[in-house]
Amino acid sequence: MSNIPEIKPGQSLELLKELHILTRDGKLNQDTRRKLKQVYHLYQFIEPLLKDTTDDSKGSVLVDHGAGKSYLGFILYDLFFKGKDKGQVIGIEFRPELIQKSKDLANKLGFHKMKFLNDTVANSISSSEIPARVDIVTALHACDSATDDAIKFGLEKKAKYMVLVPCCQAELAGVLRKVKGKSMGKTLTEIFRHPIHTREFGSHLTNVLRCLELESKGYQVTVTELIGWEHSMKNELIIAEYKNLPGEHARKRLEAIIHEFGLEEMKERFIQDRSVIPGPG
Numbered sequence: 440m441s442n443i444p445e446i447k448p449g450q451s452l453e454l455l456k457e458l459h460i461l462t463r464d465g466k467l468n469q470d471t472r473r474k475l476k477q478v479y480h481l482y483q484f485i486e487p488l489l490k491d492t493t494d495d496s497k498g499s500v501l502v503d504h505g506a507g508k509s510y511l512g513f514i515l516y517d518l519f520f521k522g523k524d525k526g527q528v529i530g531i532e533f534r535p536e537l538i539q540k541s542k543d544l545a546n547k548l549g550f551h552k553m554k555f556l557n558d559t560v561a562n563s564i565s566s567s568e569i570p571a572r573v574d575i576v577t578a579l580h581a582c583d584s585a586t587d588d589a590i591k592f593g594l595e596k597k598a599k600y601m602v603l604v605p606c607c608q609a610e611l612a613g614v615l616r617k618v619k620g621k622s623m624g625k626t627l628t629e630i631f632r633h634p635i636h637t638r639e640f641g642s643h644l645t646n647v648l649r650c651l652e653l654e655s656k657g658y659q660v661t662v663t664e665l666i667g668w669e670h671s672m673k674n675e676l677i678i679a680e681y682k683n684l685p686g687e688h689a690r691k692r693l694e695a696i697i698h699e700f701g702l703e704e705m706k707e708r709f710i711q712d713r714s715v716i717p718g719p720g
């Protein structure tokens with residue numbers, strides 16, 4: 440038990456040291472205190488979703504894409520899964536050295552309901568190592584189009600919740616760069632004429648299309664700000680909950696935006712023609 444007030448009862452001090460939230464001598468300094476605050480800030484969004492997908496008969500299954508050092512997975516496990524006999528946290532990451540480190544740390548801490556797969560987000564959709572039912576999908580700063588693959592994964596697995604903090608999506612900006620020359624007559628092109636605006640607007644438009652994609656599949660989407668997370672500039676937090684809502688309006692909007700901006704080559708990324716609208720299994 441720690442005598443540091445910010446540390447919750449039962450929290451693993453060993454984990455907090457491994458994550459450099461506690462210093463080697465078990466203390467918080469100004470920097471690490473801020474880091475811990477950020478962790479709790481994110482946890483406050485995810486804890487209700489974990490509670491909602493956990494009951495006496497089953498534990499929540501959470502898949503974290505582009506896990507990196509699995510910072511998020513470890514924290515969620517420590518704060519929520521550790522005291523329960525069901526549930527699972529699965530980290531997907533294509534850098535083998537990070538997967539090995541996470542496996543070693545989970546073993547050391549006795550976090551046996553954690554699993555780490557050395558794979559791409561896209562390949563993990565068909566991985567036999569992932570259960571058919573996934574309740575929550577997270578992707579925090581998963582690079583570029585990995586967020587889109589995480590959305591596909593969530594749709595395929597009929598996840599009830601998706602929690603996404605997109606990173607540097609450059610693909611759509613590249614397409615905008617190509618089309619702006621052809622549509623210079625259009626007044627709206629001014630929104631992304633300057634190169635910095637092309638990049639920023641491309642990133643913004645990508646997230647708009649992601650939200651519409653989720654809404655077109657029956658999800659309710661909330662977009663908010665994840666303040667101060669790792670000092671990143673990319674702090675847009677998208678939380679989607681499957682509610683079986685009608686998606687036709689969002690689907691029409693999605694198609695119209697793609698058409699109006701001349702982004703036809705991106706259509707497949709955001710519109711998947713499946714006759715079955717997914718929902719939690």
Ligand SMILES: C[S@@+](CC[C@H](N)C(=O)[O-])C[C@H]1O[C@@H](n2cnc3c(N)ncnc32)[C@H](O)[C@@H]1O
Binds near residue numbers: 506508533534561582
């Ligand atoms: C910026 S880091 C974020 C790590 C972690 N989610 C966090 O917020 O601390 C992005 C991670 O995603 C991994 N990654 C990027 N694209 C991926 C993909 N397509 N499949 C699997 N991992 C990917 C990278 O190797 C990197 O470790």
